[in-house]
Amino acid sequence: MDMRIASTTAPLTQTQIARRVTAPQAETSPGFSTAFKDALQAVSAAQERASHLQQEVQLENPSVSIEEAMVAMQKAQIGFQxxxxxxxxxxxxxxxxMNMQV
Structure with a gap:
């Protein structure tokens, strides 16, 4: 993720300041809400995978090892925490x- 701050060398006029404040900015990099949403989706996917692997181990699927299921469950737990x-x-x-006095 690119965290550079673009700076201008010329001072802004009052019109440019007002335009920047009122106009919605197109995000060039994902914001916090997008990153948090993606992280929550990744945690959810890890939990679903762990649940699926656990079910496969219980059904005695020979292609799924108990170690793989346990590691997936630990990854899901750590992500959730x-x-x-x-x-x-x-x-x-x-x-x-909200508790700050103005």
């Missing part, structure tokens, strides 16, 4: 901002 921590931090940040 990471997403949960990010969500908790976001809620805490929102709460802190």
């Amino acid at each position: 990471a997403a949960l921590h990010v969500r908790n931090r976001m809620v805490q940040a929102y709460t802190d901002i």
Whole structure:
């Protein structure tokens, strides 16, 4: 992900400032919401894969090993815990901002 900030050397006029504030900007790089949505979808996919592998092990499918299922379950659990921590931090940040006195 490209995190560079484009800067201009010429000062902005009042019209250009107003145009930048009011006009929606086309995102050249994915924002936080897009990255978080993609991460949640990846966690969901990992959980579905782990569930599928667990079911295949229970059905005694010879092509699926118990080790593979256990590793998939651990990956899904770690991904879920990471997403949960990010969500908790976001809620805490929102709460802190809402409690600020203006």
